Amino acid sequence: MEKKELMYEGKAKIVYKTADEDKVIVKFKDVATAFDGKKKGEIKEKGLLNTAISAIFFELLEEKGIPTHYLELIAADEMLARKVEIIPIEVVVRNIAAGSLVRRLGFPEGEVMEKPILEFYYKDDALGDPLMNEYHIFGKKLATAEELKIIKKMAFDINEVLLAYLKEKGIDLVDFKLEFGRDKEGRIYLADEISPDTCRFWDSETKEVLDKDRFRKDMGKIEDAYREILARLQA
Ligand code: UDP
Numbered sequence: 123m124e125k126k127e128l129m130y131e132g133k134a135k136i137v138y139k140t141a142d143e144d145k146v147i148v149k150f151k152d153v154a155t156a157f158d159g160k161k162k163g164e165i166k167e168k169g170l171l172n173t174a175i176s177a178i179f180f181e182l183l184e185e186k187g188i189p190t191h192y193l194e195l196i197a198a199d200e201m202l203a204r205k206v207e208i209i210p211i212e213v214v215v216r217n218i219a220a221g222s223l224v225r226r227l228g229f230p231e232g233e234v235m236e237k238p239i240l241e242f243y244y245k246d247d248a249l250g251d252p253l254m255n256e257y258h259i260f261g262k263k264l265a266t267a268e269e270l271k272i273i274k275k276m277a278f279d280i281n282e283v284l285l286a287y288l289k290e291k292g293i294d295l296v297d298f299k300l301e302f303g304r305d306k307e308g309r310i311y312l313a314d315e316i317s318p319d320t321c322r323f324w325d326s327e328t329k330e331v332l333d334k335d336r337f338r339k340d341m342g343k344i345e346d347a348y349r350e351i352l353a354r355l356q357a
Pocket of ligand 1: 212214221223251297298299319320334
């Protein structure tokens with residue numbers, strides 16, 4: 123499948139049209155951003171590492187019956203995906219306290235949640251992706267009650283699948299962000315990516331950070347961490 127016009131360019135990915143109006147090509151970039159794009163850098167080979175990592179997760183989730191936009195890998199840093207309209211909600215699931223949960227609510231870093239915590243953020247750069255609840259979502263008509271019910275169930279199901287799978291790989295799934303989209307028939311699919319850019323992964327034994335926090339906090343060895351995640355998923 124050949125790339126046609128550029129449809130959308132974001133911070134980490136570029137989406138191209140294809141000859142098939144229901145399919146797009148998603149190209150993953152090496153550019154890394156944090157803090158709403160205020161911090162910028164490049165992580166060598168991030169595009170191909172995140173493509174390979176996301177493909178493994180999407181294939182696993184499809185196997186477990188979760189509909190994703192992923193169709194196939196077409197290059198080291200490109201995947202063919204279903205064309206969906208992205209719902210502008212970032213859905214975050216948390217199993218262990220880190221990041222904004224520690225900063226905003228004072229949870230002790232590393233505290234294991236008795237039940238996973240689900241949060242919604244409004245995907246809007248100009249507003250700085252603010253936290254919101256279901257009433258805001260309905261007020262802004264971002265999703266219907268029926269769609270949100272599906273999205274919440276999918277988010278918790280995805281968490282269960284990923285937790286069990288990653289445990290076997292010696293990785294703690296601390297938290298992660300998901301995005302969903304609807305196709306032209308209104309069906310909901312998991313979209314975007316699942317990678318060390320969008321998840322917090324800690325080594326189960328040493329609690330070493332194996333994700334984008336190494337970039338956010340200038341911890342060094344960023345590429346090594348991304349490569350380590352891919353190697354463990356492939357093992
Ligand atoms: N996250 C993301 N994109 C964002 C914000 C957060 O992928 O724009 C992911 C982040 O990598 C982490 C989870 O969502 O796995 C929760 O992030 P948090 O709210 O703690 O924000 P942060 O501390 O990164 O500002």
